[in-house]
Amino acid sequence: MNSSLSIIQQIDAILPQTQCGLCGHRDGCLPYAKAIVEGEDANKCVPGGQPVADALAELLHRNKLIAEPSVWPIQSDGRPQRMKAVIREDECIGCTKCISACPVDAIIGSGKLMHTILTDLCTGCELCIAPCPVDCIDLVEDIQPIPNNEQRLFEQNDLRSRYYAHIQREEKQRIHRKGPVVRAEIDTELFAQITQNSQSLPTIEIVEAPQKKPIVTDAKTTIELAKLRTQIKKLEKQLSVRADQNKQDQLDQLLRQLSVLQGESE
Ligand code: SF4
Numbered sequence: 348m349n350s351s352l353s354i355i356q357q358i359d360a361i362l363p364q365t366q367c368g369l370c371g372h373r374d375g376c377l378p379y380a381k382a383i384v385e386g387e388d389a390n391k392c393v394p395g396g397q398p399v400a401d402a403l404a405e406l407l408h409r410n411k412l413i414a415e416p417s418v419w420p421i422q423s424d425g426r427p428q429r430m431k432a433v434i435r436e437d438e439c440i441g442c443t444k445c446i447s448a449c450p451v452d453a454i455i456g457s458g459k460l461m462h463t464i465l466t467d468l469c470t471g472c473e474l475c476i477a478p479c480p481v482d483c484i485d486l487v488e489d490i491q492p493i494p495n496n497e498q499r500l501f502e503q504n505d506l507r508s509r510y511y512a513h514i515q516r517e518e519k520q521r522i523h524r525k526g527p528v529v530r531a532e533i534d535t536e537l538f539a540q541i542t543q544n545s546q547s548l549p550t551i552e553i554v555e556a557p558q559k560k561p562i563v564t565d566a567k568t569t570i571e572l573a574k575l576r577t578q579i580k581k582l583e584k585q586l587s588v589r590a591d592q593n594k595q596d597q598l599d600q601l602l603r604q605l606s607v608l609q610g611e612s613e
C-alpha cells in the first residue's frame with residue numbers, strides 16, 4: 348500500500364465513523380481523512396470533539412487546535428453527548444426517504460409501511476432528519492454507558508463496515524436510479540481503493556453503466572424512417588379529430604413498420 352493511503356487509514360482509524368459530514372465532508376470520515384493528509388486542519392470532527400482533535404494532532408505531529416464545537420454538551424470522556432434518533436411511528440407515512448439517507452443502515456421498513464430505527468446501530472448522525480417529509484424523527488440523548496476504548500474501536504469498525512456495505516449498494520443502484528439522490532455524491536473510487544487493501548472491509552467495486560450500442564443508420568433507412576414518421580404524425584392528427592377504423596388500421600401498420608426498421612437500424 349502506498350504511504351499516503353496508509354496515513355489516510357491511520358487517521359480514519361481515529362475518526363468516530365459516524366459518517367455525519369459535520370466536518371464539511373458530506374460523504375463521511377474517509378474523505379475527511381484524505382483531506383487532512385492534503386493539508387486540512389485536523390480539528391473539524393464534531394462528534395469526535397477534543398479527544399479526536401488531540402489524537403490526530405499527535406499522530407500528525409501538528410500543533411493541537413481547539414475542536415469544532417458541538418451543539419450538544421460535553422460528556423465525561425471529553426466528547427459531545429452521544430445522541431440517537433427515534434421515529435414517532437404513528438406519524439410515519441412510510442415514504443422510505445430516511446432509509447437511503449442512513450449511512451449505517453440503521454432504519455428498517457418498506458414502502459408505505461411504518462419505519463423504525465434500530466437503536467443499537469443509530470449513531471445520531473442526524474442525516475435522516477432533513478429528508479423526512481413529515482418531520483417525525485426526533486433526536487434523544489443516548490442513555491447507554493459511554494464506551495471504553497476497546498468498545499469504541501469495535502463500534503467504529505462495525506460502523507465502517509456497515510457504511511461501506513451501504514456505499515456498495517448505493518453504487519449498484521446509482522446507474523439505474525430514477526428519482527433524486529438523497530445522499531451526497533460519494534467519492535466511490537477512494538472507498539474502493541481502501542477496500543482493495545483490506546481483508547476486513549466489504550469490497551467496494553465501481554459499477555460501470557452498460558455501454559449503449561452506437562446507432563448506425565444508412566442514408567436509405569434514414570429517409571424511410573423520416574417518411575414513416577411523417578405519415579404517422581399525419582394519421583395521428585387526423586384520428587385525434589375524428590375516429591376512423593381504416594385510418595387506425597393504417598396507423599397500426601405504420602407503427603409496426605417503424606418499430607421493425609428502428610430495430611434493424613440499432
Ligand atoms: S464523524 Fe462526522 S464529522 Fe467526524 S470525520 Fe466522520 S463525517 Fe466528519
Ligand code: SF4
Binds near residue numbers: 449450452
Ligand atoms: S437512524 Fe438517522 S440518526 Fe441514526 S444513524 Fe441512521 S441516519 Fe443517522
Ligand code: SF4
Binds near residue numbers: 483
Ligand atoms: S422519512 Fe419520515 S415519513 Fe418517511 S419513512 Fe422515514 S420516518 Fe417515515
